[in-house]
């Protein structure tokens with residue numbers, strides 16, 4: 001990771017409904033990484049957005065008596081509001097209905113066509129409506145989609161255009177073997193290698209009977225398949241800004257249900273179009289709420305904004321980053337969020353800043369103005385080399401924050417005065433400024449508040465950062 005530019009993307013979300021807490025994890029994760037690389041001095045371009053074409057969106061719009069476009073406008077706007085509440089600092093929110101994406105998507109399709117990788121054929125097999133994806137027999141679990149076991153798979157026979165995916169099986173195998181960090185974590189990497197073991201079947205990249213999408217340039221009766229169109233969004237956003245060149249380290253953040261598309265289909269598409277491949281895909285696990293999948297049918301949908309209104313942005317970010325499904329699946333609950341809030345944020349971090357501010361005020365001392373910028377603590381940097389945001393946060397709390405609290409307990413500054421007291425307070429203030437800098441990728445609001453409160457020369461108490469929840 002010695003490159004100076006970083007492109008960080010999240011999966012783009014379907015506009016059949018507004019995003020919920022399950023989607024929020026991925027955005028917070030990508031945002032923390034983007035902030036970290038930026039604060040480390042790199043140029044970063046961070047992209048998120050909405051995936052607006054395809055049958056599911058068409059259906060949702062119809063059900064709500066809306067045109068697909070006006071429906072997507074509304075959902076996409078609400079998604080953005082959820083992201084803003086979580087302080088997701090994206091550089092571009094791309095919509096697959098954006099004009100520049102249409103242009104790029106059609107150009108890409110044409111390029112693959114010219115390379116001889118798109119041909120006319122007939123598809124006969126299974127299709128999962130919820131995934132909007134064709135399923136080969138080897139992908140089925142007891143004859144059903146592994147991600148939607150409650151849904152009957154459709155048997156479809158369609159005339160459409162196919163992508164010569166099979167041509168790239170050996171290339172992909174080599175690429176994954178030679179680039180151990182292309183698919184993180186290792187479990188997903190092994191899964192993809194084993195899937196490749198039996199070769200790849202060509203897949204349709206156009207659909208008939210779907211109105212809502214881009215018309216295939218070589219046959220306007222066909223619509224470009226939603227996955228083919230959606231994956232190209234990364235390239236649309238990046239090429240314009242110069243972030244799809246060889247000097248950029250490209251990271252796709254996504255959920256494990258999308259691993260196959262991002263690590264096998266997308267690289268094959270890029271190879272066919274003569275474009276460079278991403279460096280890393282970070283494939284996170286599933287998040288469950290009190291042991292259950294978050295879904296409309298189960299009626300347990302929580303929007304990020306609902307939790308933020310009650311606990312604040314940073315409490316939600318902290319809980320997700322520290323305990324979310326980074327590599328393995330993770331279960332979360334509101335009760336656990338409250339416990340973590342009180343123990344880590346209110347009692348630990350919050351208490352440290354408020355008692356230090358009080359000591360500073362009582363001493364009437366003046367402090368040198370804060371130097372900018374800070375630097376990251378080794379306990380934060382080391383785990384982030386492997387994208388371990390959970391361990392980086394834990395590391396910060398277990399070293400700098402804990403040590404500073406212990407330092408106060410040991411030195412008992414309230415029993416000291418004069419130079420002795422000033423020395424202790426100066427060290428405390430310096431530590432807290434450093435903590436604020438280290439918190440910034442994860443808890444940007446709190447970092448800004450702490451920085452402001454401790455910038456000097458006078459330092460005094462303010463409203464508690466994290467008022468205790470009783």
Ligand SMILES: [Zn+2]
Pocket residue numbers: 128129130131132145146147148
């Ligand atoms: Zn499915």
